[in-house]
Amino acid sequence: MALLEGRKISKSFGGVQALSQVDFAVDPGTIVALIGPNGAGKTTLFNAVAGAFKPSSGRVVFDGRDITGQPADTVCRLGMARTFQVTRPFAAMTCLENIMVAAINRYPQKPRSFIEGFAREKLSLVGLADMERLEARHLNVVQKKRLEMARALGTDPKLLMLDEVLGGLNTQEIHQAVEFIRNLRDKLKLTVLWIEHVMGAVMQAAERVIVLDQGKVLMVGTPHEVVNDPRVIQAYLGE
Ligand SMILES: Nc1ncnc2c1ncn2[C@@H]1O[C@H](COP(=O)(O)OP(=O)(O)OP(=O)(O)O)[C@@H](O)[C@H]1O
Ligand SMILES: [Mg+2]
Structure with missing residues (x-):
């Protein structure tokens, strides 16, 4: 059974549809990367999952419980933690x-x-x-x-959600950070959902990759499948 599941999650801000019917699942013990061009909806998906706001529609199931629209502190006590893209x-x-x-x-x-x-x-x-x-x-x-x-x-947490934690690191530090997160997962028996733009890190660290583009899931696959998929290449080049 998946530790975290999103079922047809949508979110709009006024006229902007930031997420549209997003389905995804994260299996226990895995490192799953969430990638996609700027503005794809990655941080919005974190916010909708972790209780920063309620999805406009759809459901969030965590550890067998429906937590849709539950406030962040409740979700946190159930074992979900997230970092912020802009640290606070x-x-x-x-x-x-x-x-x-x-x-x-x-x-x-x-x-x-x-x-x-x-x-x-x-x-x-x-x-x-x-x-x-x-x-x-x-x-x-x-x-x-x-x-x-x-x-x-x-x-x-059981589930650690990271929003672009590698910003400002050089190549060697990125490599160390990847090792660090993999070790952390093993040591603390975590599941990790990781938004990251640094593709080298995603390739090294992730077992599964979810690609978001314009608020929709473009594809899900292994790092290798994802970087070689013409749709993914197009989504990034088309930016
Ligand atoms: N609080 C908000 N109010 C209005 N629009 C928002 C809000 N948060 C996000 N959006 C819009 O939703 C869309 C998705 O934004 P989001 O921050 O989730 O993208 P992202 O994939 O995390 O991008 P990045 O890689 O740049 O961090 C964008 O069009 C953004 O402008
Ligand atoms: Mg973001």
């Missing part, structure tokens, strides 16, 4: 506090010592252990992306 840390809080906020939302009953230890573990996982006491506003763009991931992990 609490700038005046320390790195550790940023993750603690996430953990408290997930585990409101747990004592502070647990929350702090849990948060510290996630900070260390993303390589920011040394920055524990630093206010988030002092981080550079790449570190902010890592903190963003640690905040998502701070909610102890």
